[in-house]
Amino acid sequence: MLRISQLKLPITHTKEELEQKIRKVLRLSKTPSYTILRRSVDARKKPELFFQYSIDVEAEKEDQVYKRCDRKQVMQMERSEYHFPVQGYQGKERPVIIGAGPAGLFCCYMLAEAGFKPVLLERGKSVEERTCDVRKFWETGVLDTESNVQFGEGGAGTFSDGKLNTLVKDKSGRNRKVLSIFVREGAPEEILYDYKPHIGTDVLYHVIQNMRKTILENGGEIRFQSKVTDLLIENGMITGVEINNHETLKASYVVLAPGHSARDTFAALQKKKVPMEPKPFAVGFRVEHPQKLINHAQYGMDENEILGSAPYKLTASVGGRGVYSFCMCPGGYVVNASSEEGHLAVNGMSYYKRDSKNANSAVIITIDPSDYGDGTDPLSGVAFQRELERRAYLAGNGRVPVERLGTFREAVLPGEADEKTDVSGTDASQPFDRKGKCAEHVPPDFSPCIKGAWAFGKVHDILPKELSRDFVRGMEDFSRVIPGFSDSSVLIEGVESRTSSPVRILRDERLESDIRGLFPCGEGAGYAGGITSAAMDGIKVAEEIAGRIAYGEQKQ
Ligand code: FAD
Numbered sequence: 111m112l113r114i115s116q117l118k119l120p121i122t123h124t125k126e127e128l129e130q131k132i133r134k135v136l137r138l139s140k141t142p143s144y145t146i147l148r149r150s151v152d153a154r155k156k157p158e159l160f161f162q163y164s165i166d167v168e169a170e171k172e173d174q175v176y177k178r179c180d181r182k183q184v185m186q187m188e189r190s191e192y193h194f195p196v197q198g199y200q201g202k203e204r205p206v207i208i209g210a211g212p213a214g215l216f217c218c219y220m221l222a223e224a225g226f227k228p229v230l231l232e233r234g235k236s237v238e239e240r241t242c243d244v245r246k247f248w249e250t251g252v253l254d255t256e257s258n259v260q261f262g263e264g265g266a267g268t269f270s271d272g273k274l275n276t277l278v279k280d281k282s283g284r285n286r287k288v289l290s291i292f293v294r295e296g297a298p299e300e301i302l303y304d305y306k307p308h309i310g311t312d313v314l315y316h317v318i319q320n321m322r323k324t325i326l327e328n329g330g331e332i333r334f335q336s337k338v339t340d341l342l343i344e345n346g347m348i349t350g351v352e353i354n355n356h357e358t359l360k361a362s363y364v365v366l367a368p369g370h371s372a373r374d375t376f377a378a379l380q381k382k383k384v385p386m387e388p389k390p391f392a393v394g395f396r397v398e399h400p401q402k403l404i405n406h407a408q409y410g411m412d413e414n415e416i417l418g419s420a421p422y423k424l425t426a427s428v429g430g431r432g433v434y435s436f437c438m439c440p441g442g443y444v445v446n447a448s449s450e451e452g453h454l455a456v457n458g459m460s461y462y463k464r465d466s467k468n469a470n471s472a473v474i475i476t477i478d479p480s481d482y483g484d485g486t487d488p489l490s491g492v493a494f495q496r497e498l499e500r501r502a503y504l505a506g507n508g509r510v511p512v513e514r515l516g517t518f519r520e521a522v523l524p525g526e527a528d529e530k531t532d533v534s535g536t537d538a539s540q541p542f543d544r545k546g547k548c549a550e551h552v553p554p555d556f557s558p559c560i561k562g563a564w565a566f567g568k569v570h571d572i573l574p575k576e577l578s579r580d581f582v583r584g585m586e587d588f589s590r591v592i593p594g595f596s597d598s599s600v601l602i603e604g605v606e607s608r609t610s611s612p613v614r615i616l617r618d619e620r621l622e623s624d625i626r627g628l629f630p631c632g633e634g635a636g637y638a639g640g641i642t643s644a645a646m647d648g649i650k651v652a653e654e655i656a657g658r659i660a661y662g663e664q665k666q
Contacts, residue, residue, distance in 0.1 A: 111189045112136070112176060117163040118152060121416050132165060136179045142169040150305035151417060156410030159417065192283030194649075196656040199225035203659045206231065206351060206361035208338045208375075211265020212641045213632025214367035216288060217648035219321055222330035224656055229361075230330065231353060233337035233372075234262025237318045244269060248446060248562040251508060256337070259447040259457065260371040260608070263334065264318040266633075267641040269447075269561075271439040271460040272309035274301055276642040284646040295320035298462075306421060310462030338368075338375065341382050341628065348627035363655050366623075367632040367648065370611035371449050373492050376634075385616040385624050386488035389636050392436070392609045393498060393573060394474030394581055396444045396456050397515075398558055398601040399594070404440065404469040407592040419464040422471070424595075426587035431475050433584025436609055438471035440464045444603050446510050446562030453499035455607050456510055459561065468559040472606040473588075475580050491612025501572045502605040510560055511567035515585065516598025521570040522578040552597040560603070572604045610639050621654045629655065 114135050119127060129141040136142065148164040166189075169175045176186050205221055207214045210232035221228040233256055234240055240262030243254045255261075259269050274292065276285060289302050292309065295317045301307035309317070322332060333353075340352035341364070350360040368375045379386060401419050402412045408420035419440030426433045437457065441464030447457035458470045483490030505511035519526070558564060570578055582596075589595040614636030621629050631637065631651045638644035 111187050112167040112169055112172060112179075113147070113185045113187050114163070114165045114167060114183055115185070116183055117165060118160050119163070121151070121159045121161050121414075123161070128163070132167065135183050136167065136169065136175055138169070138175065142167050142175075144168070146303040148305060149300075149303045153409055156408070159409060159414070190283060192287040194220055194224055194656065195653050196224045196660040199656070199660050201659065203362065204229055205363040205365060205655050205659070206359060207365040207367060208351065209265065209367035209369055209372075209632070209634070210234075210263045210332065211367060211369045211632060212267060212645040213265075213369075213638060213648040213651075214365065215263075215265070215318070215321055215648065216291070216645040217365050217367065217631060217652040218325055218330055218332075219291065220649050220652040221656060222325045222328035224652075225329070226656065226659065227329040227331070229359070230325070230332045231336040231338055231351070231359075232263055232332065232334050234258075235334050236322075237263040237268060237315055239334075240264075240268070241315065251563060253448060253451060255449060255451065256335070258449045259445060260369065260449040263322065263332075264314065265644075266369050266371065266608070268314055268318065269311050269445055269459045270314070270641070271437070271442055271458060271464075272311060272314045272462075272641070273437070274307040274309065274642045275305070276640055276646070278643045278646060282650075284649045285642060287649060288642050288645040291321070292317055295324065308460075308462075308464075310464065311459050312461045340378055341384070341625070343382065343625055346624070346626055348625055362627050363629070363659065364627060365629045365631050365648075365651055365655070366615065366635060367644075369632065369634040370608055370613075372634060373450075373489075373496075376489055376492060376613055379615065380489060382625075384628070387614050387616065388479040388483065388485060388488050388491045388612060389614045390476060390478040391491060391612050392432075392434075392474035392476045393495075393577065394433075394472055394606045394609075395569065395572075396458060396470050396603040396606055397473050397585070398444060398468045398470045398603070400552060400556055401441050401467055401469045403552060403594050404592065407594075419469065422469075422592060424588040424591060426584045428475075428580045428583045428587070431477075431580050433473065433475050433580055433587070435588070436472040436474050436606075438469070440469050441466045442468070442470050442559070444470050444510065444558065444560045446560070447608065448499070448503075450496070450499070452503055453496060454503040454506065454508070454510065455495075455499050455605060456502075456603050457606070457608065466559045470559070472609060473581060473584060474606055474609050475577050475584070477577070488613055495607040495612060498572055498605045498607050502569075502607075505567040505569055505572055505604065506565045507567070509563040509565040510603055511569050511572070512558055512560075512564050513566060513569035513602050514598060515582075515596060515600040515602055518570045518578070518602050519582050519598070521568070522575060523582055552594055552599045554599045556599055556601070558601050558603065564603070569602050569604045611636050621651050
């Protein structure tokens with residue numbers, strides 16, 4: 111196979127122009143069979159915008175083509191494809207999976223396809239019923255603590271931007287496998303090659319239903335409203351699970367993929383002495399800007415029909431802590447993502463079209479166990495999150511609390527409010543682009559795009575003061591890259607506390623807990639951070655379990 115890299119074309123190019131370029135690089139007269147491996151946006155010369163491609167080509171007489179072509183851009187490589195280690199299992203062992211988020215769902219999908227007839231237990235409801243409960247919560251404030259933005263089929267990312275990029279390296283081919291399953295189950299094909307693939311909550315909704323159908327057709331079983339309330343353990347080995355405090359289900363292989371919000375489940379695991387430890391995570395706020403401001407900074411124009419709403423990714427180091435943007439949702443909505451009464455957490459979501467008027471992102475600050483305890487109690491991070499979420503609930507009187515950055519800044523850094531970071535020798539409160547031309551301001555009356563009720567409140571009272579100050583300094587640092595980012599009218603909403611798991615459920619190099627037969631998996635267990643990486647971890651655990659069962663390996 112030949113791989114062409116750094117193939118650059120204006121974003122307005124046609125298919126014929128792309129093929130012409132492939133022929134030119136390979137010095138061929140006929141277009142060979144090709145697959146787009148990767149497509150990214152090159153905006154270094156904005157407003158002139160380009161796509162940059164990597165293309166895999168299957169050419170006849172490949173060696174000769176390779177000798178003749180422009181080799182600065184072409185490499186000869188082996189084609190590698192993902193293979194699951196077992197197919198057509200016909201035995202009786204049925205693995206049990208706890209949690210139907212991406213980790214559990216993909217684990218179940220792979221095991222079902224290979225013939226294992228797995229049982230998937232999910233505390234929440236099917237995605238259809240869950241969507242009604244979430245809508246009701248956003249419209250009325252009535253929360254179902256078992257069916258919400260965190261719990262139910264599809265897991266925490268169901269009401270999300272559906273960003274599918276991951277920083278996890280894909281030597282194993284699992285990343286591509288995840289994306290190809292998404293495509294097979296209804297996602298658009300472009301996610302296979304877009305540098306920042308995304309499908310939005312609306313597409314995800316259908317993909318999850320289709321994945322369920324495939325699992326059931328392959329002999330798997332999915333049980334909703336089935337919360338695992340205890341693990342059954344004998345002589346250090348798992349023997350089954352207890353469901354809803356009354357039913358028991360026997361199993362020798364249990365995948366534990368409960369996500370980062372199953373606090374009662376973490377407490378039950380602690381009682382059962384399942385080895386866990388506190389881990390660093392990050393907390394902060396959602397910030398909203400007019401999407402036009404971001405488009406202008408990234409693409410040099412207010413709107414671009416081909417590229418849609420522009421994303422951003424920003425990082426800073428403030429007083430030894432990392433401050434960074436996270437889970438950015440172009441053209442998105444901030445959502446009330448709470449799962450406990452009297453507590454409030456926010457997150458971000460968008461539809462496939464990313465067409466709301468605002469861009470939102472979490473701006474978060476890293477913290478480690480020494481920030482919220484003595485490092486000994488595995489659940490100290492959970493207690494810290496809860497306290498922040500309680501304060502957020504109070505700040506908005508049960509609604510999402512919102513504050514303008516100017517007011518927030520004055521409360522946490524009094525007197526410094528007008529001393530803004532210098533950008534190109536000018537006052538950073540006046541947004542300028544890199545050529546010094548005035549960009550758009552964030553209008554003073556710019557309003558939020560939020561799913562759920564909201565109210566202006568003291569967001570600055572939610573985090574410890576030191577973290578709030580780091581937040582402001584991080585925002586000001588970001589305005590060097592995106593002028594206007596720290597304008598006084600920018601909206602701040604709280605609290606962003608569920609960025610990743612505050613706990614790690616320990617597992618060895620073969621993915622197994624000290625409790626034999628128990629396989630901690632996904633984000634809640636501390637082995638993933640996002641939809642795709644959780645799904646990849648689910649596949650990894652499925653491979654391990656399938657291999658052990660099919661090849662008759664005893665638990666050690
Ligand atoms: P989860 O998705 O949390 O799934 C765990 C499942 O286990 C849940 O369905 C839960 O109900 C169930 N469960 C818990 N306890 C039990 C029990 N005791 N018994 C039975 N079932 C149980 N990531 C991205 O990559 N891109 C995004 O755009 C993105 N946007 C997000 C937007 C929002 C609003 C949220 C909340 C998260 C977002 N994330 C995003 C993060 C992403 O959703 C998570 O990283 C991912 O879902 C983790 O997958 P998981 O399977 O490990 O856990």
